[in-house]
Amino acid sequence: MALRRTPSTLPAPARRVDLPSYDRTALTPAVVHFGVGGFHRAHQLSYFDELASLRVNDWGVVGVGISSPRMGQVLSGQDNLFTVVQRGSTASTARVVGVMVEYLLLAEDRDAVLARLIDPRIRLVTLTITGDGYAAGGTSGRPSVFTVIAAALDLRRQRGITPFTVLSCDNLPDNGAAARSAVVAAAEQRSTELAAWIDRSVAFPDSMVDRITPVTSPGDRRWIEQEFQVNDGWPVITEPFSQWVIEDRFGNERPPLDRVGVRYVDDVAPYKLIKTRMLNGAHCALGYLGTLAGHRRTDEAMADPVIGRYVAKLLADEIAPLLPQDVPGMELGEYRRTLIERFGNPAVGDGLARLCRRGSTKMPAYLLPSLHAAQAAGRPRDLLLLAVAAWLRYLHGVGLRNETIEVEDARLAELRALAAQGPAAVLTLTDVFADLAHHDDDVRTIETMISSLDHRGLTPTMRTYL
Structure with missing residues (x-):
């Protein structure tokens, strides 16, 4: 036909x-x-x-x-x-x-x-x-x-x-x-x-x-x-x-x-808040961590036991508790289970490279708001910080096995120049990270995570925080 x-x-x-x-x-x-x-x-x-x-x-x-x-x-x-x-x-x-x-x-x-x-x-x-x-x-x-x-x-x-x-x-x-x-x-x-x-x-x-x-x-x-x-x-x-x-x-x-x-x-805001923080936010984390692990598709990354467990805990423990709990048609437990099933669908096999594009736009829109909310509420946020650490490490354009990573971002030159000075320098970009650079404990945690990724590898680093 x-x-x-x-x-x-x-x-x-x-x-x-x-x-x-x-x-x-x-x-x-x-x-x-x-x-x-x-x-x-x-x-x-x-x-x-x-x-x-x-x-x-x-x-x-x-x-x-x-x-x-x-x-x-x-x-x-x-x-x-x-x-x-x-x-x-x-x-x-x-x-x-x-x-x-x-x-x-x-x-x-x-x-x-x-x-x-x-x-x-x-x-x-x-x-x-x-x-x-x-x-x-x-x-x-x-x-x-x-x-x-x-x-x-x-x-x-x-x-x-x-x-x-x-x-x-x-x-x-x-x-x-x-x-x-x-x-x-x-x-x-x-x-x-x-x-x-x-x-x-x-x-x-x-x-x-x-x-x-x-x-x-x-x-x-x-x-x-x-x-x-x-x-x-x-x-x-x-x-x-x-x-x-x-x-x-x-x-x-x-x-x-x-x-x-x-x-x-009448109000789309709660629907959008749930969707962007859970689906798009988890997509950001999955994209950067999965790529550093050497995976190329979402289903491959979700089949990795450590990454799959990380995504489930990120959604359940650090993102969902900060969201509205009574939105019609968006029951959080069911939505989370649906997301995990969708991410792992091998018949779709979404490319991680697509999820990683335009990080300087996506991260402040989708993942970092959960981190800022967790900071304000004094809630656990190690898994969110790990996603930030993975993005900063990803920006180097070289994987944990020294493989080349093609990074697509309109602000790549600016981000890399700052990242070359260390994580604390890039975190000073307030239009991306807001006031994250002023949270000294979180900055140190990100620095520790990046060092661990480089010296211990992704799986041992992730297990430390799971």
Whole structure:
């Protein structure tokens, strides 16, 4: 089965794959999404595809890539169809997603993107551009995302068109506020009046998203073609678990995603707090410790008895006790058990390199807040400190067996220069570590841990604190 072929012409073996059951030509574009990567296709597009399967045809999605043309080149040959494969520990399922009605590249098609954004049918703009995309100055041309959004809102204002809602789906502590700040800042370059109108009139709901989606490898593509007879140039591998919680605050029509499992709530903060500190925080620790141990995938690291025990204790003893205990749908004991099962799923095998990227953004967002909370509460925190020590040791770019580690971080040169002076020096970066450098006992513990990692190795060091 080649995805450029229409469902009516698919050969019999492809019937093992769930195909769009709706008329794609009847889909009306209502959503523009910036940042079409694996996660967006496995998560948000899958939800909108399920909505279309319920014959809700007025929530089609226009996908917008940022700068790289590769995704568009693949999708253009497949009529914007792609395959999402859910790999569980015992079985896998495949589904062709057809809800994307158009794909544009912002770097080349800015005018076309702007035209879609001012279409009155567009009621929602969503974002997955990574946390770095919201930073002052941005990266990889990403400021143009907010520039074009501000320009579109300006034109809609002038023409009396209701503004769309802007929904960030990035893993940020307050992604709604981050999106608002970025759009308002871009608007201020046009006029203070526009910026004030956006701040007053446009909704930026908060959200929490969760689905582990590793990078698709050439081997994954070959396996999918063999297993499901699907010739897809860029399929998505993901896990069965998926969660999406959205603040119920829309300036335009709200998509009926609650019909397909999305939870609309008054306050996303407790959901996000639990998810980011437990899943993303544990991911940080697992990534750095697992890499130093020589592992390359999450399931391999979790199968290491010492690392697996460490992650379980980190979640149960040092992170979970500091979190809200009565959030509907987020019972902490069950969520922790689910996370451990997900991390250890060998069918997904998420790469540790992906978890380790952008540590200077991820650590202060996901893991260090638990450490600061533990310090304030006077609670045990050795396992959290060990994660910090592992990150600082990882930044050297050389593993404990002298193997080369490719470190990806926008602030790598700055971090390495300070790390070369010793752990205490790098901990003085207050925009990353807050006041950690002033906690003398914790600084000494981190220094001891790094020395132990170098001289005794990872397993003996970890056993000291378990």
